[in-house]
Structure formats: structure tokens, C-alpha cells
Amino acid sequence: xxxxxxxxxxxxxxxxxxxxxxxxxxxxxxxxxxxxxxxxxxxxxxxxxxxxxxxxxxxxxxxxxxxxxxxxxxxxxxxxxxxxxxxxxxxxxxxxxxxxxxxxxxxxxxxxxxxxxxxxxxxxxxxxxxxxxxxxxxxxxxxxxxxxxxxxxxxxxxxxxxxxxxxxxxxxxxxxxxxxxxxxxxxxxxxxxxxxxxxxxxxxxxxxxxxxxxxxxxxxxxxxxxxxxxxxxxxxxxxxxxxxxxxxxxxxxxxxxxxxxxxxxxxxxxxxxxxxxxxxxxxxxxxxxxxxxxxxxxxxxxxxxxxxxxxxxxxxxxxxxxxxxxxxxxxxxxxxxxxxxxxxxxxxxxxxxxxxxxxxxxxxxxxxxxxxxxxxxxxxxxxxxxxxxxxxxxxxxxxxxxxxxxxxxxxxxxxxxxxxxx
Numbered sequence: 001x002x003x004x005x006x007x008x009x010x011x012x013x014x015x016x017x018x019x020x021x022x023x024x025x026x027x028x029x030x031x032x033x034x035x036x037x038x039x040x041x042x043x044x045x046x047x048x049x050x051x052x053x054x055x056x057x058x059x060x061x062x063x064x065x066x067x068x069x070x071x072x073x074x075x076x077x078x079x080x081x082x083x084x085x086x087x088x089x090x091x092x093x094x095x096x097x098x099x100x101x102x103x104x105x106x107x108x109x110x111x112x113x114x115x116x117x118x119x120x121x122x123x124x125x126x127x128x129x130x131x132x133x134x135x136x137x138x139x140x141x142x143x144x145x146x147x148x149x150x151x152x153x154x155x156x157x158x159x160x161x162x163x164x165x166x167x168x169x170x171x172x173x174x175x176x177x178x179x180x181x182x183x184x185x186x187x188x189x190x191x192x193x194x195x196x197x198x199x200x201x202x203x204x205x206x207x208x209x210x211x212x213x214x215x216x217x218x219x220x221x222x223x224x225x226x227x228x229x230x231x232x233x234x235x236x237x238x239x240x241x242x243x244x245x246x247x248x249x250x251x252x253x254x255x256x257x258x259x260x261x262x263x264x265x266x267x268x269x270x271x272x273x274x275x276x277x278x279x280x281x282x283x284x285x286x287x288x289x290x291x292x293x294x295x296x297x298x299x300x301x302x303x304x305x306x307x308x309x310x311x312x313x314x315x316x317x318x319x320x321x322x323x324x325x326x327x328x329x330x331x332x333x334x335x336x337x338x339x340x341x342x343x344x345x346x347x348x349x350x351x352x353x354x355x356x357x358x359x360x361x362x363x364x365x366x367x368x369x370x371x372x373x374x375x376x377x378x379x380x381x382x383x384x385x386x387x388x389x390x391x392x393x394x395x396x397x398x399x400x401x402x403x404x405x406x407x408x409x410x411x412x413x414x415x416x417x418x419x420x421x422x
Contacts, residue, residue, distance in 0.1 A: 337362070
């Protein structure tokens with residue numbers, strides 16, 4: 001019954017304000033949260049995580065560290081991959097549908113005549129869930145940008161910007177500096193702001209200093225490098241040896257290092273031992289991030305959906321070698337498919353481009369044309385459905401080949417059950 005009630009609620013939200021409709025601004029969400037928060041438990045610490053890529057991974061590392069430290073944690077992420085409840089994790093587990101429905105109802109009652117977008121309503125739903133559970137630490141992923149994103153209605157004790165790359169330029173601005181300025185809006189005067197981007201755009205330092213936050217910049221106030229069987233984190237005159245993360249991808253060292261620093265900066269209010277930080281790095285996982293779903297052929301899925309993420313993926317895949325390597329790629333409207341194709345040009349022998357379901361989709365033929373314009377090295381074919389793409393990819397790869405599914409959360413989500421059945 002609760003699952004049906006949740007589905008009904010989400011359908012109502014979609015009808016009122018489709019998830020794809022972006023409504024930036026803090027006034028509405030602040031008014032409703034002020035009504036909701038009067039009688040609710042306040043967390044001991046809030047960490048807000050923004051950035052173009054790597055947000056979900058940093059949230060997962062921090063969540064695991066808090067749990068290992070014996071603290072109650074709330075992790076809020078978006079979008080979900082398979083189930084809506086993934087967006088709200090209490091102590092590492094998705095919230096149950098009945099509790100989500102009750103929180104949705106509470107937000108609806110509190111909003112009165114205030115319009116809330118889909119994302120705003122869902123964000124406040126997460127806050128209500130966490131407050132009712134009297135959680136110690138809230139780890140919040142920014143949805144879009146930062147300055148005007150709904151999660152920014154809360155003042156973070158530590159703010160994190162993982163990376164800055166071109167994405168959502170229609171909303172955040174045409175350059176990395178414009179985008180960085182929007183993301184810097186999550187900083188608060190006198191509180192730590194961690195920048196994980198090692199090559200920030202020129203002029204960003206001035207933007208960050210103007211926030212009044214205490215800056216921790218990768219390559220300046222902190223750094224990391226491989227060391228022995230793990231890696232080493234450096235900050236001030238200190239260092240810490242850490243294990244290699246469980247999550248695949250060399251970029252995960254930076255994500256893990258950034259999360260470790262954030263955890264240490266919370267020690268003025270929370271007891272977080274070194275052992276909890278080390279364990280968090282070792283055990284944290286996020287679905288859909290260079291994740292292996294099969295061995296014969298090898299099947300990898302990745303939610304990479306912009307050129308920067310595609311370049312990171314390419315660094316792991318390398319140039320297509322003697323074994324067949326097949327891409328199943330599809331992306332949403334507004335994404336830079338040409339740039340993604342360029343980044344991965346030599347990685348695949350064949351590209352299969354299926355249509356996606358739902359709104360904000362891009363025509364498969366237009367995507368294929370973008371890939372050919374990049375140009376990519378392998379042949380590009382459109383197919384009628386995701387099922388056909390998966391079937392063909394596995395057949396073309398053969399038992400010793402490799403299939404890589406990527407391009408968006410939705411691409412991976414649609415392929416997931418089909419790949420599991422293989």
C-alpha cells in the first residue's frame with residue numbers, strides 16, 4: 001500500500017511541476033522550511049557537497065565514515081538510479097516508502113499556498129525525514145549549481161566543491177568561472193570550504209576569498225598522492241595514510257581525500273576517529289560509478305554525462321585493443337554529445353545509440369550524428385530500444401569482449417535490469 005501511495009504522490013508532484021522543470025531560488029523553500037523546522041530536531045552538523053562531478057561519491061564516503069564513527073547519518077542525493085527511496089538514506093539505508101509518504105504529506109500541509117518545484121518539495125521531504133529520526137549529521141548533495149539550490153537553505157558547517165566543469169551552462173553560465181561562482185554560493189563566512197578541483201578556472205580564488213570562508217584548496221592547503229598499497233593525504237603539517245577506495249576509477253582518490261578532509265574538519269563538533277575515516281574509504285560504494293555488472297563479456301556501467309566525466313572514463317578504459325569494446329550510449333537533451341564523443345573517440349569499436357524513455361530525451365539519430373561529428377573512431381548505429389542495444393552489445397562483444405553503458409543516470413537505469421538478466 002505504501003509503495004502505491006508513494007507512486008501516487010510522485011505522479012501528483014510530476015503533474016504539478018515536472019522534475020525536469022528547474023526553479024532556482026531560495027525564498028519559497030526557506031518560507032516552507034521555517035514553518036516545518038520550528039518543532040524539529042536540528043542536526044549536530046551539516047555538510048553540503050556541490051560540484052560538477054564526484055558529488056555522489058564524496059557523499060557516500062562521508063556517510064560511511066559517519067556510520068563507522070557511530071554517528072547517525074542522513075545522506076540526500078539526486079537523482080536516484082533505480083528506486084526513489086535511494087535519495088534519502090538514514091544510517092546507510094534507504095528510507096521506507098511509508099515514512100517518505102508521511103514526510104511528503106507534512107511538506108504539503110506546511111507549504112499552504114506557496115508553490116514548490118518537484119526538487120524543492122523532495123528536498124524538504126528529506127529534511128523532514130532526517131529531522132524526525134533525530135540524525136546527527138546531514139550530508140547533502142547539491143542538485144544544480146549551489147547558490148540558489150534548495151539545499152542551500154541550510155547553513156553548512158563544511159561546504160565542499162568537488163570539481164568544476166562545463167555542464168548545465170544554460171542555467172549556470174557559459175564558462176567554468178561562471179559555474180564556479182554559482183557553486184561557491186554554498187560557502188559560509190568563517191566556515192570551511194573545500195575545493196577538490198586541482199585546476200580551477202582563473203579568477204576563482206578571488207571568488208572564493210570573497211565568500212569569507214576558510215579555504216581548503218586541493219594542491220594548496222591539502223593534497224594527496226599514491227603511497228605504497230594505498231594513498232597519503234597531506235594537510236597543514238600533517239599526513240594520513242589511507243587505503244585504496246573500493247570504488248573503481250583513479251579519480252576516486254581525489255574524492256576520497258576530499259571526503260576525509262571534510263570529516264576531519266568536523267572534529268570540532270563530532271568524535272570521528274581515524275579508524276572510521278579509513279574504514280569509510282574502504283567500504284563506501286555508489287551504484288553506477290564505473291561499476292562492473294558482468295564478466296563474460298565484461299560489462300561496465302557509468303553515469304558519466306558530460307565531457308569532463310567522459311575524459312575520466314576514457315582514462316580508465318584506454319584505447320580499444322584486441323578485444324571488442326562496445327558502447328551503449330544515450331544522453332538527455334542539452335548535453336554535449338560531441339564533447340563526450342571526442343573524449344571517448346578511440347575507446348570503442350562500435351557505438352549503439354538507443355532512445356530513452358521519459359522527458360528531456362534526445363532523438364537517437366541526432367545523438368548518433370553528434371558522435372559522427374566528433375568524430376568517434378568506431379562505427380555508430382542507432383537501435384530501436386535499450387533492450388535491442390543491450391542484446392546487440394553483448395553479442396558483438398562476445399564472451400571475451402567488453403560492453404560499457406553510459407551517458408546519463410537514465411541510460412544506466414534503463415539498461416540495469418536488462419544487464420542483470422544476462
